[in-house]
Amino acid sequence: HLQESGPGLVRPSETLSLSCTVSGDSLNSPSYFWGWIRQPPAKGLEWVGAISHTGNSFSAPSLKSRVTMGVDTSKNQFSLRLTSVTAADTAIYFCARQVGAGLWISRWGQGTLVTVPS
Amino acid sequence: QSALTQPASVSGSPGQSITISCTGTNNDIGSYNYVSWYQQQPGSAPKVVIYHVSDRPSGVSNRFSGAKSGNMASLTISGLLPEDEAVYYCSSYTSAGALDVLFGGGTKLTVL
Numbered sequence: 001h002l003q004e005s006g007p008g009l010v011r012p013s014e015t016l017s018l019s020c021t022v023s024g025d026s027l028n029s030p031s032y033f034w035g036w037i038r039q040p041p042a043k044g045l046e047w048v049g050a051i052s053h054t055g056n057s058f059s060a061p062s063l064k065s066r067v068t069m070g071v072d073t074s075k076n077q078f079s080l081r082l083t084s085v086t087a088a089d090t091a092i093y094f095c096a097r098q099v100g101a102g103l104w105i106s107r108w109g110q111g112t113l114v115t116v117p118s
Numbered sequence: 119q120s121a122l123t124q125p126a127s128v129s130g131s132p133g134q135s136i137t138i139s140c141t142g143t144n145n146d147i148g149s150y151n152y153v154s155w156y157q158q159q160p161g162s163a164p165k166v167v168i169y170h171v172s173d174r175p176s177g178v179s180n181r182f183s184g185a186k187s188g189n190m191a192s193l194t195i196s197g198l199l200p201e202d203e204a205v206y207y208c209s210s211y212t213s214a215g216a217l218d219v220l221f222g223g224g225t226k227l228t229v230l
Contacts, residue, residue, distance in 0.1 A: 035219075044120055044207065044221055044222070044223045044224045045156075045164065045207055045209075045221040045224070046221065047209075047218065047219035047220070047221065050219075058217045060218055060219075061215075061216045061218055064216075094163055094164075098219075099169070101152070101170075102150065102151075102152025102154070102169070102170060102211040103152070103211050103219050104152065104154040104166060104169040104170070104209070104211075105154070105156070105164070105166060105209075106166060106169075106175065108163035108164055108165070109163065110162075110163055111163055
């Protein structure tokens with residue numbers, strides 16, 4: 001089970017910060033990456049990035065300059081920070097478990113809506 | 119504009135089979151056997167139905183099958199059921215240039 005948490009409203013130019021708490025799974029597994037995917041309202045999916053338990057991270061090239069991810073294995077949590085947000089960053093943000101080979105998504109959180117007003 | 123191209127909609131009657139296509143390039147679908155497919159019901163998170171082109175996770179019906187030829191992947195659903203009505207997304211891994219996970223724009227399946 002994965003559960004996102006964080007503010008539902010972020011002002012333009014500020015930083016979006018989300019956490020994902022994992023239960024029933026260990027962040028220490030070497031088989032997985034822990035990822036973020038977003039979905040603007042009524043639109044398709046966009047991969048944001050993923051991080052391993054060792055802190056090795058990858059981000060979508062289009063977002064790389066604004067994305068920071070972290071992992072706290074003691075709390076079984078991982079996090080996303082997205083800086084300098086605009087209305088275009090308004091989306092449902094899903095945290096997810098991604099499997100190492102090919103990074104397919106084997107488990108999803110329920111998602112949390114983050115709105116950046118224009 | 120999505121990186122992978124899917125038809126916007128497909129439809130079929132209960133019991134029939136449908137196929138959803140997903141077109142990429144030599145840099146993604148054409149180079150890796152890392153295509154996955156996700157089903158999203160309204161108001162819910164997506165759920166994987168196919169990974170690694172044609173593998174099914176446990177618990178997914180064998181009515182779902184996947185294939186790939188060149189730069190195109192496909193998802194076939196046989197014996198359509200009303201509960202198959204959903205939006206389906208294809209996805210492909212790529213590391214050509216920079217690592218990325220690409221998605222198609224989604225295909226709305228209507229079961230008539």
